[in-house]
Amino acid sequence: MxxxxxxxxxxxxxxxxxxxxxxxxxxGGVLVPSPSLAAGGMLSVPLRVIAPLALSTVTLLAFAHVMxxxxxxxxxxxxxxxxxLAVAALVSLLLGSLAYAVDFPDALPAARxxxxxxxxxxxxxxxxxxxxxxxTPAAYVILAALLSDGRGDAAWLRWSMEPAASKSAxxxxxxxxxxxxxxxxxxxxxxxxxAEPRGSAA
Amino acid sequence: MRFDxxxxxxxxxTAPLAFLTFFFLAGxxxxxxxxxxxxxxxxxxxxxxxxxFSAGLAAWEGARLxxxxxWQLAATRSEARIVIRALxxxxxxxxxxxxxxxGSMMVTLPRLQASDLLVLVVPVAxxxxxxxxxxxxxxxxxxxxxxxSAVVISWLWIAYPIALEPLWLRHMTGFLTDCCDIATVLxxxxxxxxxxxxxxxxxxxxxxxxxISTLRRRLGAAFAVAxxxxxxxxxxxxxxxxxxxxxxxxxxVCRAGELHVCLWPEHRGxxxxxxxxxxxxxxxxxxxxxxxxxxxxxxxxxxxxxxxxGISRGLTRVEILGSLIYGLLPPHPRCAETGPYxxxxxxxxxxxxxxxxxxxxxDTLRSFGSDEDLREVRAVQRLKRSKQLDWYQTNLRxxxxxxxxxxxxxxx
Numbered sequence: 356m357x358x359x360x361x362x363x364x365x366x367x368x369x370x371x372x373x374x375x376x377x378x379x380x381x382x383g384g385v386l387v388p389s390p391s392l393a394a395g396g397m398l399s400v401p402l403r404v405i406a407p408l409a410l411s412t413v414t415l416l417a418f419a420h421v422m423x424x425x426x427x428x429x430x431x432x433x434x435x436x437x438x439x440l441a442v443a444a445l446v447s448l449l450l451g452s453l454a455y456a457v458d459f460p461d462a463l464p465a466a467r468x469x470x471x472x473x474x475x476x477x478x479x480x481x482x483x484x485x486x487x488x489x490x491t492p493a494a495y496v497i498l499a500a501l502l503s504d505g506r507g508d509a510a511w512l513r514w515s516m517e518p519a520a521s522k523s524a525x526x527x528x529x530x531x532x533x534x535x536x537x538x539x540x541x542x543x544x545x546x547x548x549x550a551e552p553r554g555s556a557a
Numbered sequence: 558m559r560f561d562x563x564x565x566x567x568x569x570x571t572a573p574l575a576f577l578t579f580f581f582l583a584g585x586x587x588x589x590x591x592x593x594x595x596x597x598x599x600x601x602x603x604x605x606x607x608x609x610f611s612a613g614l615a616a617w618e619g620a621r622l623x624x625x626x627x628w629q630l631a632a633t634r635s636e637a638r639i640v641i642r643a644l645x646x647x648x649x650x651x652x653x654x655x656x657x658x659x660g661s662m663m664v665t666l667p668r669l670q671a672s673d674l675l676v677l678v679v680p681v682a683x684x685x686x687x688x689x690x691x692x693x694x695x696x697x698x699x700x701x702x703x704x705x706s707a708v709v710i711s712w713l714w715i716a717y718p719i720a721l722e723p724l725w726l727r728h729m730t731g732f733l734t735d736c737c738d739i740a741t742v743l744x745x746x747x748x749x750x751x752x753x754x755x756x757x758x759x760x761x762x763x764x765x766x767x768x769i770s771t772l773r774r775r776l777g778a779a780f781a782v783a784x785x786x787x788x789x790x791x792x793x794x795x796x797x798x799x800x801x802x803x804x805x806x807x808x809x810v811c812r813a814g815e816l817h818v819c820l821w822p823e824h825r826g827x828x829x830x831x832x833x834x835x836x837x838x839x840x841x842x843x844x845x846x847x848x849x850x851x852x853x854x855x856x857x858x859x860x861x862x863x864x865x866x867g868i869s870r871g872l873t874r875v876e877i878l879g880s881l882i883y884g885l886l887p888p889h890p891r892c893a894e895t896g897p898y899x900x901x902x903x904x905x906x907x908x909x910x911x912x913x914x915x916x917x918x919x920d921t922l923r924s925f926g927s928d929e930d931l932r933e934v935r936a937v938q939r940l941k942r943s944k945q946l947d948w949y950q951t952n953l954r955x956x957x958x959x960x961x962x963x964x965x966x967x968x969x
Binding site for chain 2: 386405
């Protein structure tokens with residue numbers, strides 16, 4: 356079990372969760388200018404939208420090296436893999452909620468975004484491999500900034516920029532997380548490392 | 558290992574990349590559409606989209622080579638050749654997107670000078686630097702880390718400095734926003750700084766891929782990046798928000814006559830109209846004792862007494878008159894940037910008073926100042942001509958000096 360936890364990068368995941376909570380509590384509201392097609396120039400994206408990408412990336416990094424031998428494991432490794440994702444998201448949400456209660460308003464939306472990115476990344480990794488999986492949340496963030504105008508256009512895309520009180524953002528994040536968890540519980544980490552895209556070998 | 562663009566992920570990315578670049582530029586606003594340098598610089602802002610996507614693709618290509626174990630096999634080609642072939646599709650995709658982006662800004666057929674084309678070196682060097690460094694990251698880091706990190710770090714590096722102070726930080730990234738209105742050109746420092754930073758990135762990539770110990774590699778790469786940043790910073794430190802400097806006076810084209818009129822070459826077609834209006838205005842103002850300079854020019858620097866104006870193409874007669882009248886008012890003194898400037902209260906009334914004497918229709922005068930300013934001018938016009946001139950001269954001095962209060966009849 357110890358080796359299995361180590362293979363899933365538990366220490367790195369814990370460190371990134373702590374770092375994310377700290378950084379987003381203190382600096383989550385810092386605005387990063389981003390090119391925007393809809394706004395016709397630049398749009399400001401809060402750091403709490405960008406920083407949680409680190410957690411989804413580190414979480415998926417562990418699954419990039421899972422050996423196919425695990426498919427023959429006696430234990431229900433697929434459920435355990437889903438458990439890693441769930442615990443990472445829940446611990447992040449717990450710490451974010453605590454920081455939110457102590458008056459750090461950006462910590463909770465950052466944790467919500469992290470949970471959503473983990474789910475989104477896991478879903479993409481199951482289909483196209485861990486590299487595409489890790490790149491998908493990053494691509495989402497940049498596309499959301501590019502396509503929304505900061506007011507009404509493409510509002511469905513900018514859920515990650517909404518504050519903690521947004522119910523629609525929470526619903527989208529929960530949906531993405533659950534899809535990722537369900538897929539991982541069904542297929543497991545071995546599927547993610549096996550699902551390399553075509554042409555990935557030189 | 559042959560070059561086959563269509564077998565590369567970059568070929569799939571080219572169309573969406575070009576699409577995003579095109580629509581980003583279509584929505585952005587810059588200087589006059591007929592000023593070539595402004596259009597080129599605006600096209601060059603496509604780096605904000607092209608560089609992050611290219612960096613992601615380059616990291617992907619680096620990771621492919623790493624995963625394939627190419628470097629553990631017996632070499633039949635040099636490493637440089639393998640890297641160039643691997644990165645060629647990414648570079649080609651970036652070049653296509655940049656070309657389409659810049660090309661889309663050229664549909665207005667602006668007037669171009671050969672020196673304007675130098676601005677294109679910036680996006681090419683910046684995207685090249687990002688591609689090479691991201692490739693090295695892809696070779697040295699797991700793809701899962703390298704690809705998203707390359708995209709996000711490249712994106713943050715280009716976009717975030719705009720939100721930071723000191724303002725000159727933004728000129729190190731090669732994201733040429735705020736270039737250029739027609740009276741400015743790109744500051745050479747704003748071209749040089751991103752080139753130096755990109756050179757640092759390429760050097761860092763070379764060190765990252767060198768067959769030396771991990772510690773030396775990391776220290777060497779960090780040193781190369783730091784050196785590039787320091788060089789870039791030294792080049793642009795002290796600059797303001799815009800990467801521009803005044804356009805050389807020698808660029809203007811002139812028309813001799815009773816009044817010597819000099820305009821930027823893009824406004825050559827307006828020379829006769831501006832001269833005609835300026836001559837008429839000067840005659841009307843001389844009747845009331847207001848003297849004007851003998852040279853009307855758009856050049857902002859230079860010696861001698863000059864009547865500096867700013868126009869654009871296709872102005873109406875009244876708009877040209879407005880520009881000429883504002884050209885008679887002194888520029889805000891430097892002290893206005895740091896302390897109180899009471900003379901500013903006289904700016905609009907003096908403009909309205911000059912406009913009245915220049916024959917500007919009353920409706921248009923309302924755009925020169927508020928109702929309060931118009932009331933002030935009505936009160937001034939009830940004075941004798943000599944008193945009106947005193948009012949004008951006193952307020953002109955107040956506009957030039959923060960220590961002199963304006964003289965306004967209807968305000969205390």
